[in-house]
Amino acid sequence: MYKEEGASIIGAAMEVHRTLGCGFLEKVYQEALEIALKSRCIPTEREKLIYITYKGIPLAQPYKADFVCHNDIILELKAVSKLDDVHRAQIVNYLKASGYQVGYLFNFGETRLKFERFINQKHRY
Template identity: 55%
Template sequence: MIYLSKESFAITGAAMQVYNTLGSGFLESVYQEALAIEFTKRGIPFVKEKELKIYYDGHELKQTYRADFVCYDSIIVELKAVSDLNDSHRSQVYNYLKATGFRLGLLYNFGYYDGLQYERKLK
C-alpha cells in the first residue's frame, strides 16, 4: 500500500481542479490562494504557509522553513509556477522532508503549459 495514498489523491484532485479552472500563466500566489479555497471545499485539512522547524544533527536551527501548505498534519505541499520542473525543485522538497522529519512531500507545478505537473516525494 502506498503511504498516505488516499490523502495525496485528494490533494492532487484539488490541484487538478485548480489547474483545469485557471490554466497556466498566473503567479504561484494565485494558485496558492485558489488551492486553499479548493481544499476548504473538499474538506482537506491544511495550514497555509506553516512555519516548520529545521533540525541539524539533533539541534533546532534558528532558521525555519515556511511550507506552502501542510495538509493532514503530515504532508508538505510545495507549489511552483514555472515552465518546467527541474532537479533543484525536487531537491528542495526532498531537503525539506529530510530537515523537518516529514515523510511525504507533494510538488505541483501550475506553470507548465500542457497540464499540471506533479510529483510525489517520499523520504
C-alpha cells in the same frame, strides 16, 4: 502511504489548474488551492513554519511550507516553465528536515498540471 489523501489533494490541484490555467504567480495558485483543499474538507495549514535543526541546534531561519495537509503531507507549489532537479531536491530536503512522511511537488506553470510524489525514507525525528 496516504494514497487516498494524495488523490484528494491532486484532485484539488487539478481543479485549480483547470480553472485558472497557467500564467499566474505562485501565490495566486496557493490562494486558490487553499480554497479547493478546504472545499474538499482536507485538513490543511498554509505557510506552516517548520523549524530545522543542525546537529541538534535549532536554526533561527525556519522553512515555510506552502501547505501541510493531514498533519504529515508537505505540498510545494511552483509556477515555472519546467520543473528541474533543484525543485526536487528542495522537497526532498524539506521532507528530511521536517520528518514529514510524504511530499508533493506541483507545477502550475505548464499547460498541463505537473506533479511528483516523494516519500521520506527516514523515520520521524
